[in-house]
Amino acid sequence: MTTTLTLLDGGMGRELQRRGAPFRQPEWSALALMEAPEQVIAAHQAFIDAGAQVITTNNYAVVPFHIGEARFAERGRELVSLAGRLAKKAAQGSNTRIAGSLPPLFGSYRADLYQAERVEELARPIIAALAAHVDLWLAETQSLIAEIRAVHALLPKDGKPYWVSFTLQDSLHDGIPRLRSGETVEAAAQAAIALGADAMLFNCCQPEVIEAALAVAAGEARRQQVTLQLGAYANAFPPQPEDATANDGLDELRADLDPPAYLAWARRWQQAGASLIGGCCGIGPEHIAILAQQLTADA
Secondary structure, three states, rough: OOOOOEEEEEOOOHHHHHHOOOOOOOOOHHHHHHHHHHHHHHHHHHHHOOOOOOOEEEOOOHHHHOOOHHHHHHHHHHHHHHHHHHHHHHHHHHHHEEEEEOOOOOOOHHHHHHHHHHHHHHHHHHHHHHHHHHEHHHHHHHEOOHHHHHHHOOOOOOOOOEEEEOOOOOOOOOOOEOOOOOEHHHHHHHHHHOOOOOEEEEEEEOHHHHHHHHHHHHHHHHHHHHOOEEEOOOOOOOOOOOOOOOOOOOOOOOOOOOHHHHHHHHHHHHHOEEEEEEOOOOOOOHHHHHHHHHHHHHH
């Protein structure tokens, strides 16, 4: 089926790097917040100009995993607040909505590093710093169910939508789509619905595994007779080893995910019920532009 489309932005880190902003591991996209905030505005603007209707605040890497414990304690709230203000400045004068990034607190892809006892300590300053600047909350690149529950419990009762986006294992070992924790997408959908999430998305994984995950999430929403928006924003990395982390180097990008190829995947996701479509690492404004031109024409 076809669905009304909302276009998301693409991967901020690689877009900042492409523009010549200060960029290195492990700080990733947080470095531009510290050293070149004008480049963050320019990257947001490029995605808005390409057709993005929702942009995500550039605080994904403002966690100890990327910037270190001491710097997070000293500057975390300041940098997250800056990310919110920069997104708001870029969106000024447009109808673009701002998603407040609630990143994995203990490391991308690393469900094994999750520390339940530290969630409140790390999440509260991020939430407090973003609250005045965002239109919705986006818990993104989540590897396990426990974290979306824990973070949801800390959100203000502000009526803003809560979107959850999971990263998936890069292959279907047994034909069943799974989070990087090994938990099933079916269990994740049940958890998202129980929390009252407005949307469930899949991001920062191979485009090839997303369609099956969308089918499972859509099926669970039908079974429970609830409305749950679905979405997808894949990355352009090659398949990642199971012990990969997101700050141990700069991965090459797949040559077969140019804008027309990415469009073909997006069409499949839309047919599978996705109404929120954008891109993650390595998916740039040129990809979003072709989605804006072609997917809206298809509708």
